[in-house]
Amino acid sequence: MAERSTAAVDVADNSGDEPLAAAADKVTADGVDTQNGRAADGPMPDKDGERTTAASAAAPELHSGHKLARRYRLEECVTRVDGFSSWRAMDEKLRRAVGVHLLPADHPRARSVLAAARSSALLGDPRFVQVLDAVEENDLVYVVHEWLPDATELTALLAAGPLEAHEAYQLVSQVSQAMTAAHREGLAHLRLTPSAILRTSTGQYRIRGLAVNAALRGITSETPQRADTEAIGALLYAALTQRWPYETDAYGLTGLPKGVGLIAPDQVRAGVHRGLGELAMRALANDGATASRQEPACTTPEELAKAVAAMPRIRPPEPAFTAPPEYQHTTYQQGNYGRPTPPGMPATQTAPAVPPPPLQSRTGRALKWGVAALLIAALGLGSWQLADALLDHGTKGDSGPNHSQPTDSEDDPKKDDPGKPLHIKGASEFTPRGEPTKAKDVPKAVDGNPSTAWITPQYLGYANFGNLDERADGSGIIVDLGKVQNVSGIDLDLNVPGQTIEVRAAVPEASSPHALSDFSQPITKLERTDKKLQGTVETPVRTRYVLIHITELPADGAGGYRGGINEIKVLGPDS
Numbered sequence: 001m002a003e004r005s006t007a008a009v010d011v012a013d014n015s016g017d018e019p020l021a022a023a024a025d026k027v028t029a030d031g032v033d034t035q036n037g038r039a040a041d042g043p044m045p046d047k048d049g050e051r052t053t054a055a056s057a058a059a060p061e062l063h064s065g066h067k068l069a070r071r072y073r074l075e076e077c078v079t080r081v082d083g084f085s086s087w088r089a090m091d092e093k094l095r096r097a098v099g100v101h102l103l104p105a106d107h108p109r110a111r112s113v114l115a116a117a118r119s120s121a122l123l124g125d126p127r128f129v130q131v132l133d134a135v136e137e138n139d140l141v142y143v144v145h146e147w148l149p150d151a152t153e154l155t156a157l158l159a160a161g162p163l164e165a166h167e168a169y170q171l172v173s174q175v176s177q178a179m180t181a182a183h184r185e186g187l188a189h190l191r192l193t194p195s196a197i198l199r200t201s202t203g204q205y206r207i208r209g210l211a212v213n214a215a216l217r218g219i220t221s222e223t224p225q226r227a228d229t230e231a232i233g234a235l236l237y238a239a240l241t242q243r244w245p246y247e248t249d250a251y252g253l254t255g256l257p258k259g260v261g262l263i264a265p266d267q268v269r270a271g272v273h274r275g276l277g278e279l280a281m282r283a284l285a286n287d288g289a290t291a292s293r294q295e296p297a298c299t300t301p302e303e304l305a306k307a308v309a310a311m312p313r314i315r316p317p318e319p320a321f322t323a324p325p326e327y328q329h330t331t332y333q334q335g336n337y338g339r340p341t342p343p344g345m346p347a348t349q350t351a352p353a354v355p356p357p358p359l360q361s362r363t364g365r366a367l368k369w370g371v372a373a374l375l376i377a378a379l380g381l382g383s384w385q386l387a388d389a390l391l392d393h394g395t396k397g398d399s400g401p402n403h404s405q406p407t408d409s410e411d412d413p414k415k416d417d418p419g420k421p422l423h424i425k426g427a428s429e430f431t432p433r434g435e436p437t438k439a440k441d442v443p444k445a446v447d448g449n450p451s452t453a454w455i456t457p458q459y460l461g462y463a464n465f466g467n468l469d470e471r472a473d474g475s476g477i478i479v480d481l482g483k484v485q486n487v488s489g490i491d492l493d494l495n496v497p498g499q500t501i502e503v504r505a506a507v508p509e510a511s512s513p514h515a516l517s518d519f520s521q522p523i524t525k526l527e528r529t530d531k532k533l534q535g536t537v538e539t540p541v542r543t544r545y546v547l548i549h550i551t552e553l554p555a556d557g558a559g560g561y562r563g564g565i566n567e568i569k570v571l572g573p574d575s
Contacts, residue, residue, distance in 0.1 A: 062102065067092075068142055069135065072100055083107055084216055088147060094468065096461045097147040098132060101216060102140060109218050110141040116215035117143040123185055126458065126558040127178035129198070129208035143212060146460065148559070151198035151206065154235065155251050158194060158242055165273040168239040169314040171197070172232060172279065174205040176308055179228050179301035182210055188224030190214035192231035194238060194251045202557050225300040232304060233283025240276055241268040245284055275311050282307065419489065419573040425482030427568070429454075430547060432515050434470025445477055445565045453495045455564035456553060463552045463561045473516045474551040476501075479570055484508045484544045489536035489571035490523055495564030498554030501533060502526035505543035519547040526551065536571075546570050 062085070066074045072089045079086040084103035091098045103110055117134035124130070133144035154171075157163065163171065175197065179189065189196070191213035198206045214220070221227045237245040244253040245262060256263065262284060265277035282298045298304040424446045429436040437457050444452035454477060456465075465471030481487075490503045504519035513519060521543060524535035548568060553561035 072098065072144060096467055097149060099145045099147045101143040105136055105139050105141050109215060113143060113212065113215040114141060116211035119187060120210045120212055123182060123187060125178065125181055126560060127206055128210045129206055148198055150201045154194040154197040157199060158238055159252050162242040163239040164317060165276060166314045166316045168236060168276055171205055171239055172236045173308045175207060175232055176301050176305040178207055180305050183225055183301055187211050189228050190219045190221055190224060191217065192228055192235065194235065197235065200559055202555055204557060204559060206559055229283050229298055229301055229304055233280050236276065236280040237265055237284060240265045240272045240280060243268055279307055419571045421569040422481055422485055422572045424479055424570065426480040428478050430476040430478050432473050442477055445568050450493050450566045453564050453566040455495055456562055458556060458560040458562050459553060460560045474549055476548045476550045477565060479546045479568055481544050481570060484542055486540035486572050487543055487546060487570055488540040488573050491569040491571060492533040492548065492565060493567040494529065494531050494533060495566050496554055497531045498528060499550055499563040500526065500528050500552035502549050503535060504547045504549060505541050506545040508542045510545055513545050540573055
């Protein structure tokens, strides 16, 4: 049973006081709309068929340090309004930050919030901020979701100015495609505002609060696809103009002048991309086409996504090139050092730099050619003498009594050759603390076909396999050579670059090694790799089992981390 604390919470209610909220330049990740640091109760006008129900229950008054389910420690209250509160918390089991929505179990929206959270969690689309838990514990209902510390709200991006055309194109393309997938599963957002859109450090846009934001606010709609499509149009309009496409000011943006209605983006700000401006109007004006080309209105996210795809692709801007400063000639200053300056004369006088006259006369040209010919002759003579001396030394060394013995590299040209690939009898997934995740795909890494691969699941939050306890020793593949052999090198074709990998071998006596300590013979050191990893050892190691050990994964561009191996070759010296 979760404890209920009566300690005061230093947050504002829905009155005129300023509520506690994260700064605009940092992500709040609470999943609830905020506007100018205040809860956004009504910046967007109600659409046809959209209804908002009032809430009567008070938000639970919990304090920082309170634990839910003996696992989630509340750290900072981000929003407290309309009978619920939102917090930044710490998942002490997985050691990662999370967001938590809290409301009383007798809150009139508690059941709809739980249902919305569980439906959203089933979608599992990485373009949305994921719901991690939805629980009712006696007198409390809470929803736990991802917290993205490296992401930035669209609100903060627009505070700095309108987005350039390529960035606005990416915004409308990614958000419309994501909402198309959500509506196919019967899920609507109904609160697609700038504070519900996050841009990650890799340039991906992620949507938070799918279904949950609307449930927390008690918003329903008879035309959810139309409502979400118009909301995406409003986001694109704001991205192009830095203005909110309604008469009310919202999300730190100034609204349109009163009484003029909806005007095209290029009439609000000069230089707006024409195609994107027309697209915003087609999404906003759902009663009919208003753009100059009289294109039909977009009434669903799918129609909008198709319209975006039909546009000519907008390329990113070329990187700005800063020209180096012009070379400043050093001039000799005629000095008055130690002497008084005559009246009326400047304190210092600088003589202009005059380059020496080139050798343009007949004598000068002859001199230049003569010097050039002399240098060429000297260079040729020196090269001939050096080659002759080396050849003579080699001949004498072969026949003389003091001829030195050849070095190892001269005597054995195959010294640096690690040999040929050894036969691999089998392979298994290295998961010493948990159950295998992709065991069925392990044979793809040793089948001789680089187009097939063993690929890890997507891990969220941390590069070291999501910081999960069962992956504390990383993961990878154990290769079985069938018998003890001499191993002199490794040749790996990896699925993606940027993985942190080491290769180790078990001792010859090992029969079924499974722990990291069982592989005590290093073949390569632990390092971040490119897509290819090749390594050799000076002295071949005797082993039957070789471990390709992965400790950290690279970002996959979709908000998580993922790695994998295409092909493994264990090399041995030629027999």
